[in-house]
Each structure stands twice: as structure tokens, then as C-alpha cells.
Amino acid sequence: MTDPILTLQNVHKSFGEAKIIQGVTLDVTAGERHAVIGPNGAGKSTLFHLCSGQFAPTKGEILLNGKNIAGLKPAEVNKRGLARSFQITNIFPGVSVFENLRLAVMRKHNLQYVFWRSAAGVRRVNDEVDDLLTKIRLTDRAQSLASELSYSEQRSLEIGMTLASDPQVILLDEPMAGMSHEETDYTAGLIREITQGRTLLIVEHDMSVVFSLAHRISVLVYGEIIATGTPEEIRGNARVKEAYLGEEAA
Amino acid sequence: MNFKYIILFAAVALLAVLPWLVSDSLLNAAILMLIAALFAMAFGLLCGQAGMLSFGHAAYFGVGAFASVHAMNAFDGEGLLPTPLLPLVGAATGLVSGILAGYFSTKRTGVYFSMITLALAELLHALAPHLKHVFGGEAGISSFRMPAWGIEFGSFTDVYYLTLVWTLLSIGLLYLFSKTPLGRLALGLRENAHRLRFLGYNTHALSTLIFAVSAMFAGLAGALQSLNIEASNYVVLESQISTAVVLNSFIGGVRVFLGPAIGAAVMTFFGYISSDLTRVWLLYQGIIFVLVMMFLPRGIVGEIAERIKNPSCDGLAQTAITMAQRIASLAIAAFGAVFVIEFLQRVLSTEYRAVARDGHWPDITLFTYDWSPVSAVPWGLGIGVFALGIRLAIIVNRRAAARQEAQA
Numbered sequence: 001m002t003d004p005i006l007t008l009q010n011v012h013k014s015f016g017e018a019k020i021i022q023g024v025t026l027d028v029t030a031g032e033r034h035a036v037i038g039p040n041g042a043g044k045s046t047l048f049h050l051c052s053g054q055f056a057p058t059k060g061e062i063l064l065n066g067k068n069i070a071g072l073k074p075a076e077v078n079k080r081g082l083a084r085s086f087q088i089t090n091i092f093p094g095v096s097v098f099e100n101l102r103l104a105v106m107r108k109h110n111l112q113y114v115f116w117r118s119a120a121g122v123r124r125v126n127d128e129v130d131d132l133l134t135k136i137r138l139t140d141r142a143q144s145l146a147s148e149l150s151y152s153e154q155r156s157l158e159i160g161m162t163l164a165s166d167p168q169v170i171l172l173d174e175p176m177a178g179m180s181h182e183e184t185d186y187t188a189g190l191i192r193e194i195t196q197g198r199t200l201l202i203v204e205h206d207m208s209v210v211f212s213l214a215h216r217i218s219v220l221v222y223g224e225i226i227a228t229g230t231p232e233e234i235r236g237n238a239r240v241k242e243a244y245l246g247e248e249a250a
Numbered sequence: 251m252n253f254k255y256i257i258l259f260a261a262v263a264l265l266a267v268l269p270w271l272v273s274d275s276l277l278n279a280a281i282l283m284l285i286a287a288l289f290a291m292a293f294g295l296l297c298g299q300a301g302m303l304s305f306g307h308a309a310y311f312g313v314g315a316f317a318s319v320h321a322m323n324a325f326d327g328e329g330l331l332p333t334p335l336l337p338l339v340g341a342a343t344g345l346v347s348g349i350l351a352g353y354f355s356t357k358r359t360g361v362y363f364s365m366i367t368l369a370l371a372e373l374l375h376a377l378a379p380h381l382k383h384v385f386g387g388e389a390g391i392s393s394f395r396m397p398a399w400g401i402e403f404g405s406f407t408d409v410y411y412l413t414l415v416w417t418l419l420s421i422g423l424l425y426l427f428s429k430t431p432l433g434r435l436a437l438g439l440r441e442n443a444h445r446l447r448f449l450g451y452n453t454h455a456l457s458t459l460i461f462a463v464s465a466m467f468a469g470l471a472g473a474l475q476s477l478n479i480e481a482s483n484y485v486v487l488e489s490q491i492s493t494a495v496v497l498n499s500f501i502g503g504v505r506v507f508l509g510p511a512i513g514a515a516v517m518t519f520f521g522y523i524s525s526d527l528t529r530v531w532l533l534y535q536g537i538i539f540v541l542v543m544m545f546l547p548r549g550i551v552g553e554i555a556e557r558i559k560n561p562s563c564d565g566l567a568q569t570a571i572t573m574a575q576r577i578a579s580l581a582i583a584a585f586g587a588v589f590v591i592e593f594l595q596r597v598l599s600t601e602y603r604a605v606a607r608d609g610h611w612p613d614i615t616l617f618t619y620d621w622s623p624v625s626a627v628p629w630g631l632g633i634g635v636f637a638l639g640i641r642l643a644i645i646v647n648r649r650a651a652a653r654q655e656a657q658a
């Protein structure tokens with residue numbers, strides 16, 4: 001097996017008395033599409049918050065490329081090559097689609113405190129934004145306000161912004177939530193395309209998407225990972241069936 | 251858009267020849283309008299573009315004003331700091347105080363940010379009368395504009411051009427700033443600071459910098475005011491100054507680039523005219539603000555920009571006619587309202603109460619006619635005209651709505 005790019009070692013997270021994550025250990029291999037599934041309230045989103053720097057774990061280590069990133073600020077984690085999308089659409093609604101992506105792309109080129117040159121004059125940034133627009137298939141909506149996009153287009157934009165920093169590891173939090181069948185198929189294809197050569201960690205409720213998209217699946221129940229394996233292994237796992245899939249089969 | 255540049259060029263040309271067109275008194279009003287416009291533009295960068303509503307921008311205007319008065323006295327308008335360059339002192343002081351105040355206030359966002367800016371400004375305002383060396387106590391500090399570069403700076407015209415050049419230069423710089431990466435990130439802060447953090451930006455540093463740039467231009471505007479009135483007094487730190495810039499900017503439209511400037515210019519001009527005509531001009535200012543916020547929430551310029559961007563399906567001629575009808579009916583309503591308010595103000599004034607005794611109510615002169623306050627005629631006339639105007643406005647709006655429905 002190749003080296004893990006993202007490793008969680010015995011990670012705990014409590015909010016006061018509530019123990020949300022209770023000793024999660026997980027290896028995400030470089031280049032794989034890894035899904036985390038589990039019933040509502042299992043702690044999937046919290047796990048993402050821990051990996052992306054929103055929260056610091058109460059205990060345990062999170063290693064990205066062998067370096068501990070637990071407790072770093074979101075901006076730091078992002079710089080080290082991990083970017084995430086959000087369960088709730090998290091874009092810049094009042095500006096154009098182009099501007100959304102430009103804001104996302106500028107960071108990579110260290111254009112933060114720059115006030116002596118025009119943003120539109122940086123060719124590399126423009127080229128990358130155009131490239132992203134093509135990838136997420138929003139080229140003809142570039143000048144629309146982000147708030148005027150349809151729901152699935154906004155989700156695509158969200159994914160595009162996650163890609164902008166050219167991260168090694170992408171965390172997608174329920175990218176298909178609230179989508180119709182067509183939209184789901186469309187977005188699944190998009191995710192397949194854009195994660196070429198990257199590592200994906202995805203939380204998703206739509207089982208058909210998870211089982212067709214993921215190389216490996218981890219099942220999180222009450223803050224613990226009860227199984228990790230290929231889709232076939234997970235399908236055949238008795239504990240998983242009992243804890244989670246059983247409800248759906250019934 | 252070419253149309254935009256033609257209007258812009260015409261406006262600048264008009265400003266350039268203004269001293270030949272208007273009296274000294276109006277030229278003085280124009281200076282005040284330019285200063286208020288620049289101050290509002292500085293505020294607009296922070297509030298409109300970066301989404302941070304400062305309730306204490308008088309502080310940075312004020313420190314700029316005082317710093318330039320001190321510099322005027324220290325250099326006598328010669329040497330390193332000749333009179334035309336004095337605004338740079340205001341800008342530098344504004345920038346430094348903006349970095350300090352911005353560092354603390356931008357640690358919080360939303361209402362908490364607003365409260366910190368308010369508290370900092372009030373702190374300075376309360377402190378100022380006690381720091382006699384810096385703020386000159388109750389009397390303030392005065393100074394003289396000295397001639398420099400072969401210009402006297404004695405006439406309104408000289409001061410007007412000095413103010414005009416600095417204001418246009420600053421607004422130009424603010425425009426260019428809005429196009430830079432830092433200027434674009436201001437929009438990101440307004441729209442979704444949380445997302446910016448996850449994209450890897452340091453939002454606190456960004457907010458501090460944008461706050462500082464805003465304070466810098468506020469300080470420059472303060473310096474221009476000191477140069478104009480050749481003095482500075484701690485009343486420039488009053489919360490009324492902070493409030494006025496908020497109201498002016500929102501009336502103009504805080505999210506469109508020139509909105510704050512035009513709002514401030516219009517309201518300053520309105521104040522200049524109406525404060526001579528009526529004692530209750532602040533009430534009118536307040537009513538205008540409430541009405542603009544209720545019916546034109548994007549502000550005057552914002553609403554016009556929106557109409558140009560998304561023209562109604564009526565076509566240009568019909569839109570113009572509807573607009574004219576609306577303005578006419580609102581003018582009728584405004585006349586009625588003004589009549590009632592002015593009449594009421596006269597009836598309630600202390601002068602009138604001194605002459606109106608023992609059930610004797612002398613007539614009141616308003617709009618060159620004498621009216622008896624105990625008769626129903628003046629009240630009925632005012633309220634009737636007001637109601638007529640409102641009724642007409644409703645009819646115009648209904649017709650416009652019906653036309654749109656018919657087309658849809």
C-alpha cells in the first residue's frame with residue numbers, strides 16, 4: 001500500500017460533556033477517493049472541522065504529509081495543501097462567479113496585501129480562473145452574481161473554489177445534499193474529473209454515489225470508526241449492516 | 251461604457267470651471283461638499299466595500315484635522331510642508347491612527363465592531379477637551395494658510411482648487427485601490443469572511459489594512475477642512491460627524507462606487523440651503539434618510555445604477571414619463587408635508603407662545619400669506635395637499651405595475 005497522505009491518530013473531540021469524536025484512527029492514502037459515511041450525528045462534520053482547522057482536537061494527532069496539523073488555523077492548514085468545501089453553500093454571494101474564483105485563486109499567488117497593481121492585470125490568475133471555470137462548467141455564467149446561480153451551480157462553484165489553491169487533499173462535505181437525481185449524477189461526474197491526481201475525503205449521504213465514487217469507505221458511528229474497506233468489504237460487513245445499512249435495507 | 255465616461259468628464263469639467271459660474275458663498279458651499287464627499291468615500295470603502303459599519307469615523311477625520319493645524323503652525327506653510335502638501339499630514343495621521351484603532355476594532359465583526367469604533371471615537375471626544383496642548387481645549391486651535399508655490403491661498407477660489415485637486419486625486423486613488431487584489435479582498439470580507447479564512451487569508455490583517463486606508467482618506471478630508479476654516483476645534487470629534495457620514499453614504503448608496511460622494515454632496519448642499527430657510531432642517535434631513543432607506547434601500551445612486559443595469563421593460567420614454575409623474579406627485583406631497591411641519595414649528599415656537607396668550611391666537615405668516623392657527627384652513631390645506639400627492643403617487647405606481655403585469 002502507498003503512503004498515507006492524511007493520518008488521524010486516536011483523535012478525540014469533546015464539547016464540554018459531549019464526546020463527539022472518540023478515538024478516530026484513519027489513514028487516507030495518496031490519490032484515493034475516500035468516503036466517510038455514518039448516521040446523522042455520528043460526527044462526520046466535526047471530523048472535517050478538525051481536519052480543516054475549524055476546531056482543535058481535544059486529544060490526538062492529525063498528520064498531513066507526516067506533519068502534525070492538529071490545532072493549526074484554517075489558513076495554515078490550507079497553505080499546507082488541504083482545502084475543504086462546506087455542507088452549507090459557502091460562497092461570496094454578492095459578487096460575480098469570476099470574482100469568487102479570483103478571490104480563491106489569488107491566495108496561491110500570494111496576492112493578499114497587494115495594493116500597487118491591478119488584480120485584473122495578473123495573467124496567471126486570469127488564466128487559472130478561466131481554467132477553473134471550464135473545469136466546473138460555469139464559463140458562460142462567469143459574469144453572473146453568484147447568488148443568481150442555481151443550487152447545483154452554486155455547489156459546483158463551491159467545489160471550484162476548493163480547487164483554487166491546487167490542494168493535494170480535498171475535503172467535500174455533502175456536496176450532493178439537496179440535489180435532484182440529474183444534478184447528483186452531474187456533480188458526481190464533476191467530482192470524478194476534478195479529483196484526478198488528488199486525494200479526496202468526502203462525506204455523503206447518497207449511498208449510490210458513495211459506493212460508485214469511493215475507492216475506500218470508512219463508517220463512523222457515535223464518534224468511532226467501526227469499519228474501513230473497499231465498497232464490497234463494507235457491503236459485506238455485518239457490523240456496518242447492523243449499525244447503519246440495516247436501516248436502509250429494511 | 252462610454253456614456254459613463256462622458257458624464258464623468260462633464261462633471262469634472264463643470265467642477266473645474268465652477269469658480270467662474272457661482273458666487274463666493276456658493277463656492278464655499280462647494281468646498282464643504284467636496285470635503286464631505288471625500289470623507290464619505292473613505293467611509294464607503296470601509297462600510298460599502300468591506301462591510302464594516304464604523305460609527306466612529308469622526309475620530310480619524312478629527313485627528314487629520316488637528317494634525318494639519320499643528321503642521322500649519324509648525325511649518326508656516328513653508329519648507330518641507332508647503333500649504334498645498336499639508337493634507338498629507340492629515341493622511342499620515344489618519345493612517346497611523348487607523349492601523350491602531352483598526353487592529354483592535356477588527357478583532358470583532360458586525361455589531362461588536364461598530365460598538366468598538368463608537369467607543370473609541372467617544373473616548374477621544376471625551377478626552378480631547380482635557381488635552382489642551384493637543385486639541386486646544388474648548389477654544390480649539392487656529393492657524394493661517396500661508397502663501398506657497400506662488401499661490402496666495404487667500405481667496406475662496408484658491409482654496410476651492412486646492413480642495414478639488416486633493417478630492418479628485420483621492421477618489422481616483424480609491425477607485426484604483428478597489429481594483430487591486432487588496433481592494434477585491436475587501437469585497438470578500440463583506441460577502442463571507444469565514445470563507446476567506448478557509449481559502450487561506452488572514453482576515454484580521456486584511457480588515458486592519460482596509461480600516462487604515464479608510465482612516466487615511468478620512469484624515470485627509472479632515473486636513474482639507476482645517477485648511478478651509480484655518481482652525482480646528484474638538485467638535486470635529488463629535489458623534490454627530492460620525493453619524494452624518496453614515497447617513498450621507500447610505501442616502502447616496504454605500505455599495506456603488508460614487509454613491510457616498512454624491513450622497514454627501516447632495517446632503518451638504520441641502521443642509522447649506524435649508525439651514526438658512528428653516529430651523530427644523532435636521533428633521534427634514536432625518537425624514538429624507540428614512541424615506542430613502544424605506545423606498546430606495548440601495549441609495550439614490552445605487553437605485554439609478556440598478557435601473558440602468560436592469561432597465562424596465564417599459565422602454566426609455568415610458569420610464570421617463572413614469573419617473574416625471576412620480577417626482578411631480580411626490581413634490582406635491584412634499585409641499586403639503588413641509589407646509590404642515592413649518593406651520594406646526596411656528597405654532598410651537600417659544601416666540602409664538604410669548605405672543606399667544608389668554609386664548610388670543612394671532613395670525614402666522616407662512617409662504618407670504620397670513621394663516622390663523624385656530625382655523626381649519628391651513629391644517630386642511632397642508633394635509634389635503636399631502637394626501638393628494640400621496641394619492642397621485644399611488645395611482646402612478648399602480649399604473650406602472652399594471653403595465654408590467656400586462657407585458658409579463
